[in-house]
Amino acid sequence: MTRPDALRAKLRRILALMRKEVYQILRDPSSIAIGIVMPVMLILIYGYALSLDVSRVPVAIVLEDPSPQASELVAGFRLSHYFDAQVLASMADAQELMLERKVDGIVRIREDFTRQLALGDAQVQVLVYGADANKARIIEGYTQGAVGAWAARSAAGGRAVSGGPVNVDTRLWFNEANDSHYYLVPGLIVMIMTLIGAFLTAMVVAREWERGTFEALFVSPVRTDEIILGKTLPYFVMGLIGLTLCFLGAKFLFEVPFRGSVVVLAGASMLYLLVALLIGLSISSAVKSQLAASQLTMMVTYLPAMMLSGFIFDLRSMPAVIRGIAYIFPARYFVSLLQTVFLAGNIWSIILPNAAVLLLMIAVLLYLSLAASRKKLG
Amino acid sequence: MWDSIMRIAALVWKELLGVFKDPRSRYGIIIPPILQCLIFGYAATYDLNDVPYAVFDESRSIESADLLARLDATHIFHRVANLDRAARIASVIDNKDAILVVHIGQDFSRNLLLGKAADVQIIADGRNSNTAGVALGYIGAIVDGFNADWRSNHNETGPPVQVTMRAWYNPMLETRWYMIPSLIGTITLMQTMMFAAMLIAKEREDGTFDQLLVTPLRPMEIMIGKALPAMMIGLIQATNILLIAQLWFRIPFEGSLLTLYAGLILFLLAAVGIGIFVSCFAGTMQQAMLYVFVLIMPFVLLSGLTTPISNMPDIVQTFTLINPLRYAILIAQRVYLEGVGIDRLLPYLWPMALIATVTLGSATWMFRHKVA
Numbered sequence: 194m195t196r197p198d199a200l201r202a203k204l205r206r207i208l209a210l211m212r213k214e215v216y217q218i219l220r221d222p223s224s225i226a227i228g229i230v231m232p233v234m235l236i237l238i239y240g241y242a243l244s245l246d247v248s249r250v251p252v253a254i255v256l257e258d259p260s261p262q263a264s265e266l267v268a269g270f271r272l273s274h275y276f277d278a279q280v281l282a283s284m285a286d287a288q289e290l291m292l293e294r295k296v297d298g299i300v301r302i303r304e305d306f307t308r309q310l311a312l313g314d315a316q317v318q319v320l321v322y323g324a325d326a327n328k329a330r331i332i333e334g335y336t337q338g339a340v341g342a343w344a345a346r347s348a349a350g351g352r353a354v355s356g357g358p359v360n361v362d363t364r365l366w367f368n369e370a371n372d373s374h375y376y377l378v379p380g381l382i383v384m385i386m387t388l389i390g391a392f393l394t395a396m397v398v399a400r401e402w403e404r405g406t407f408e409a410l411f412v413s414p415v416r417t418d419e420i421i422l423g424k425t426l427p428y429f430v431m432g433l434i435g436l437t438l439c440f441l442g443a444k445f446l447f448e449v450p451f452r453g454s455v456v457v458l459a460g461a462s463m464l465y466l467l468v469a470l471l472i473g474l475s476i477s478s479a480v481k482s483q484l485a486a487s488q489l490t491m492m493v494t495y496l497p498a499m500m501l502s503g504f505i506f507d508l509r510s511m512p513a514v515i516r517g518i519a520y521i522f523p524a525r526y527f528v529s530l531l532q533t534v535f536l537a538g539n540i541w542s543i544i545l546p547n548a549a550v551l552l553l554m555i556a557v558l559l560y561l562s563l564a565a566s567r568k569k570l571g
Numbered sequence: 572m573w574d575s576i577m578r579i580a581a582l583v584w585k586e587l588l589g590v591f592k593d594p595r596s597r598y599g600i601i602i603p604p605i606l607q608c609l610i611f612g613y614a615a616t617y618d619l620n621d622v623p624y625a626v627f628d629e630s631r632s633i634e635s636a637d638l639l640a641r642l643d644a645t646h647i648f649h650r651v652a653n654l655d656r657a658a659r660i661a662s663v664i665d666n667k668d669a670i671l672v673v674h675i676g677q678d679f680s681r682n683l684l685l686g687k688a689a690d691v692q693i694i695a696d697g698r699n700s701n702t703a704g705v706a707l708g709y710i711g712a713i714v715d716g717f718n719a720d721w722r723s724n725h726n727e728t729g730p731p732v733q734v735t736m737r738a739w740y741n742p743m744l745e746t747r748w749y750m751i752p753s754l755i756g757t758i759t760l761m762q763t764m765m766f767a768a769m770l771i772a773k774e775r776e777d778g779t780f781d782q783l784l785v786t787p788l789r790p791m792e793i794m795i796g797k798a799l800p801a802m803m804i805g806l807i808q809a810t811n812i813l814l815i816a817q818l819w820f821r822i823p824f825e826g827s828l829l830t831l832y833a834g835l836i837l838f839l840l841a842a843v844g845i846g847i848f849v850s851c852f853a854g855t856m857q858q859a860m861l862y863v864f865v866l867i868m869p870f871v872l873l874s875g876l877t878t879p880i881s882n883m884p885d886i887v888q889t890f891t892l893i894n895p896l897r898y899a900i901l902i903a904q905r906v907y908l909e910g911v912g913i914d915r916l917l918p919y920l921w922p923m924a925l926i927a928t929v930t931l932g933s934a935t936w937m938f939r940h941k942v943a
Contacts, residue, residue: 223858231865238869242887243878251881291739292915294901316733323738324908326746327617328879333736334708337715340734358683358721359638361714362690363707366664368697376699392864396857480595483856484769488599491761496607500614505877507702509621515613529667532698540665 206415210423214397218427227393232385232435236442239381244373247331249277252298253287256280260307262347266317269343270300275335297322298332367452367536375450378443379531380504383524384495385439386462389432390469391476391494392487394425398477399486417563425470432466443535453534457544461534464551465527469494471558472523478562497522504528526550578788582796583803586770590800600766604758604808608815611754616746622647622706625669627654632680638691639673641713648709664696670706671695683721740825740908751816752907753876755809755835756899760842760870763805764863767846770797772859775850790938794931798843805839806832816907825910834902834916841895841923844930851937870896898923 218224254267270278279296281287287299301318309315319336321329368375401407410420440458443449451458472494477486500506501515502524508516519525526547533543591597624642628635642648651669654660663669674692682689693710695703741748774780783793813831816822846863853859873880873887874896880888891897898919905911913920 221858223853223855223861226865227861231868234865235868235872238872238887242873242883244882247879247882249881292911294905314733316735319734319736321736321738323741323744324904325749325879326738326741326744327749329738329741329744330708334711336736337734358686358718359689359691359714361707361711362692364692364694365697365700365703366694368700368703371697371700371704373700375697376701388864393861396860400855400857482595483860485595485599487765487860488603492603492606496610500610503699505701506614506616507619507699507705509623510616510619511614515610518610536698537665542666 203416203419207419207423207426210415210420211426214424214427217397218431224393224431228389228431228435229438231388232438235381235385236378236439236446239377240374240442240447243377247328248275250275250298250328250332250335251277251279251296252300252332253290253296254278254280255284255287255299255301256282257284257304258302258306262310263302263306265347266302266340266343269339269346273335273339276339291320291322294322297325297328298336300336374447375536376504376532378439378447378449379535380502380528382436382439382443382462382531383465383498383502383504383527385435386432386466386527387469387494387498387524389428389435390466391473391490393431394428394470394473395477395486395490396483397428398424398474399481399483402477402481403483421474421562425474429463429466429470432469433463436462436466449535451535452538454539457539458531458534461527461530461544461548461551464548464555465523465530468523468551468554468558471555471562475558475562493522494524498524501525502528523551523554575789575792579792579796579799582788582793583799586797586800587803590804600762600804600808601811604762605811605815607758608751608754608812609819612747612751612815612820615750617701617705618746619702619705619709620647621649622671622709623651623669624648624706625652625654625660625663625672626650627657627660627672627674629677630675630679634680634683635675638675638714638717641717642673642710645709645713660694664694667696669696670703671710673710747820748822748908749904751812751820751822752903753900755812755816755903756838756896757871757874757876758812759805759808759835759839760896760899761867762808763801763839763842764846764849764867765860766804767798767801767843768850768853768859768863769856770801771847771850772853772856775853776855784938790935793938794847794935797847798840798931801843801846802836802839805842806835809835809839822907824907826906827910827912830911830913830916831903831906833913834906834920835899837920837923837927838895838899838902840927841930844927844934845895847934848930851934870894873897874900876900892922893926895923895926 218228252270254270256263256267267278267280270276271280278300281290284299284301287296287301290296291299298319298321301320303316303318306315306317317336317340319333321332323329365371398407401410415423436459440451444451473490476489476493480486480489497519498504501508501511501519501522504524508519508525511519530544530547533540537543590600626639628639639650643650652659652663654663654672657674660672660674663672672694674694676690676692679689679691691714693707695707697703738744771780774783784790788796813824817824845866849862849866850859853862869890873883873891873894875891876896880891880897883891901919902916905915
């Protein structure tokens with residue numbers, strides 16, 4: 194056989210495998226569910242349902258002092274769009290509301306408020322439902338702000354004034370409106386690529402092993418590299434479809450700015466998708482059972498993508514051991530790439546090192562998965 | 572009745588043997604939840620303890636140095652660069668060398684001494700606006716402290732009101748205290764739903780389900796025999812997480828174990844019910860697993876674990892009423908941190924009982940009529 198013939202035969206074998214895989218995907222509603230339904234569902238949830246911007250916090254205000262000053266302070270709370278305030282006369286009622294979880298905090302203005310104010314030593318007591326620490330902190334900040342604004346207003350005889358001797362003037366670069374969608378939606382792409390790339394591939398290949406159909410492939414003329422290519426390419430394409438859906442959703446539904454170039458986005462996503470596919474492949478070839486493969490894939494890809502990627506939680510604030518562990522998972526590099534390409538633009542000093550790490554991971558995983566799925570009986 | 576119990580016990584025994592005799596699945600049930608719990612416990616925090624920042628101080632005055640010294644003294648902020656011109660701000664942020672840049676203008680100390688408002692400009696990296704927001708909050712508190720000291724040193728009267736704050740149930744406001752009890756529900760939901768669905772799907776894929784139907788076991792008994800082992804595994808995992816919370820993370824347990832476990836059992840019943848119900852629509856293990864997975868995602872995201880339910884649109888809030896995890900998280904948190912009694916939990920218990928009845932009931936019906 195001449196060389197072009199051999200190449201053509203190789204191509205034909207890969208295509209045949211791919212065709213079989215595509216049929217299988219199209220025939221099985223569950224792969225459509227995870228490949229198309231889930232990305233769309235996640236886009237809608239992340240875009241419309243999740244928001245870290247706390248507003249209209251339900252609070253109870255216990256007003257024990259009927260003076261005009263105190264009423265004015267209460268008015269500040271009622272007008273603020275950060276609070277959904279209801280005014281009560283007794284502390285017991287407010288505590289009951291808190292125990293029923295109807296309010297997240299209690300602001301108490303005691304009966305001696307005006308008298309203490311004249312003495313220059315008035316207090317506003319705030320009780321928050323502290324179990325949700327993050328929310329409690331936000332409520333604390335809002336309350337300080339509302340009381341501070343009132344104090345400044347009354348000190349200036351009712352006029353609005355600027356705050357203290359030093360004012361902080363904040364600029365949030367890349368996200369001037371402080372919209373949490375801006376980082377949730379790029380983070381979502383990471384989750385979807387991970388699920389399609391690693392989870393789906395791991396399941397599919399593990400099933401072949403579990404049913405013994407992989408061994409049947411060994412006696413056919415296809416070679417190991419052809420099996421890998423034929424099996425993973427369809428899922429690679431599926432991942433790219435998911436990426437396109439997310440990108441369109443981000444841009445047109447949620448108007449997340451896209452400041453980098455599409456080529457960089459596509460390139461980075463393909464790299465990450467390859468890493469995810471290869472992880473799925475290696476895991477399934479190593480454990481050869483669907484249940485074990487799915488659990489391992491969850492542990493190795495999905496959880497790190499959510500927890501250890503800097504997508505939601507800041508990596509620098511984690512203990513050194515956890516920070517070290519985070520380096521070995523690919524998700525953090527992809528998150529960094531995506532956040533930069535979406536919100537900041539083509540900043541090569543971020544893009545190149547992160548892409549290089551992903552490339553290195555591909556090389557290592559390619560070697561591992563070829564070794565693991567070499568034609569041998571398990 | 573006695574025969575029925577014996578038949579169910581035999582089926583439960585068989586399922587448990589199937590799980591625990593294979594070392595891989597044995598470890599698969601014990602180890603991952605523990606690792607997840609530890610990783611979540613350490614990683615899932617919105618509190619920052621290392622904020623790299625850069626300074627562009629055009630004032631170079633005693634006052635600006637005082638303000639910056641307060642930042643450095645926190646051990647949270649650490650200075651990575653002193654910039655000498657505005658053009659360098661962009662590169663420090665772009666390259667992620669610093670989360671924020673503190674820019675103090677030339678007229679800072681003059682304005683301050685004249686009693687005019689002195690501005691400090693903070694430029695923060697909004698690529699992760701949540702982290703930036705927390706860091707800005709810290710800076711706000713430090714500047715407040717600076718202002719208060721400045722006023723008292725210069726005999727200015729500040730706001731005469733003080734806000735005193737007390738946080739119920741979590742005095743130090745630690746994210747971990749909130750996160751770990753919530754994980755009792757989150758981690759067991761994932762594993763029990765998956766496990767229950769797989770128990771049925773495996774019989775289907777192996778073709779042994781039809782054999783089960785011709786045994787003396789009645790459909791109801793098959794259902795109980797499959798649901799019980801999954802619930803037991805859920806209880807083992809919940810107990811492990813509870814132990815880690817108390818012994819490793821040392822989060823004080825305020826409630827009664829009896830109340831907590833009563834709530835957990837109802838929750839597990841609902842989770843197993845959903846898992847078995849879903850598996851009625853799956854012909855293979857892969858399908859069962861993927862369907863369960865597609866369900867778990869919205870359950871976890873819309874449970875209030877990461878973002879408050881009260882922030883969600885009304886229609887989504889309505890959906891969360893059929894999310895068992897929403898109730899499990901509330902129960903775990905309230906029993907664990909608040910120590911509430913069962914009377915306060917009733918609004919969370921009956922929806923889960925309803926979910927369990929509907930899902931298990933319709934699954935039994937489908938078994939009997941061989942619809943699935």
